[in-house]
Amino acid sequence: MALEKELKYFQSIKAELLKQHKDKFALIKDESLIGTFTKMEEAYEEGVKRYGNEAFLIKMVVEEESVESIPSLMSGAINAHT
Amino acid sequence: MPIHNLFYLVKGQINPNGLRNIGPRVRVEIQIPPILAEYFTQRGQPVPEPFSGDALFDTGASISAVDNSAITNLGINPMGVTQVHTPGGTVQQNLYPLRFFFPTLSNLTIDFNAVIGSELRSQGIIALVGRDVLSRCMLVYNGLVGICTISF
Numbered sequence: 129m130a131l132e133k134e135l136k137y138f139q140s141i142k143a144e145l146l147k148q149h150k151d152k153f154a155l156i157k158d159e160s161l162i163g164t165f166t167k168m169e170e171a172y173e174e175g176v177k178r179y180g181n182e183a184f185l186i187k188m189v190v191e192e193e194s195v196e197s198i199p200s201l202m203s204g205a206i207n208a209h210t
Numbered sequence: 211m212p213i214h215n216l217f218y219l220v221k222g223q224i225n226p227n228g229l230r231n232i233g234p235r236v237r238v239e240i241q242i243p244p245i246l247a248e249y250f251t252q253r254g255q256p257v258p259e260p261f262s263g264d265a266l267f268d269t270g271a272s273i274s275a276v277d278n279s280a281i282t283n284l285g286i287n288p289m290g291v292t293q294v295h296t297p298g299g300t301v302q303q304n305l306y307p308l309r310f311f312f313p314t315l316s317n318l319t320i321d322f323n324a325v326i327g328s329e330l331r332s333q334g335i336i337a338l339v340g341r342d343v344l345s346r347c348m349l350v351y352n353g354l355v356g357i358c359t360i361s362f
Contacts, residue, residue: 181287195293198270
């Protein structure tokens, strides 16, 4: 899966981020925290400015991440893509 | 706040079975975000053409999804990861920054939307519009008449 490295890095710094950047959006590329932003759109704009159409990770800094649900995917009628 | 009534015809007439058979659908264009389009334009690179098809309103979905072919055709890379319930447990799935443009809903544009990729085309659709988008509108499903009313 793409962004595996970024996700692993986010998990490793999450506790620190929660102390000062809770509810903000962290922008991560490879194993670097580029910054935190109030809105996801702002983080995306910065990501595109720096990396264009390359993959980068934007993750909200929250203690417990919500889990999305699409019952039509769960029934197997539609296949999810990782 | 424009109000749109979506009719589903059977043999040229409004019929409850029209809506029942295909569900509440509407034409949609999947586009790359304007910020990325601007990035391509500034570098003299071609901006990918919008990907058109039908979208299905899905009140059961907490997040919207687009068909994998749209993601491939637009050549867009992921900008996030989210957890999604599946029959086998919770899995991580990529999120893609895509723009929804609805030409038959007064050119309504959902400017920034993080969606997941799925196999949808076998269902005759290219997008599932979930509650992340529906949270911005009113949706009335009138199964008795076969009309769906939506207002943004």
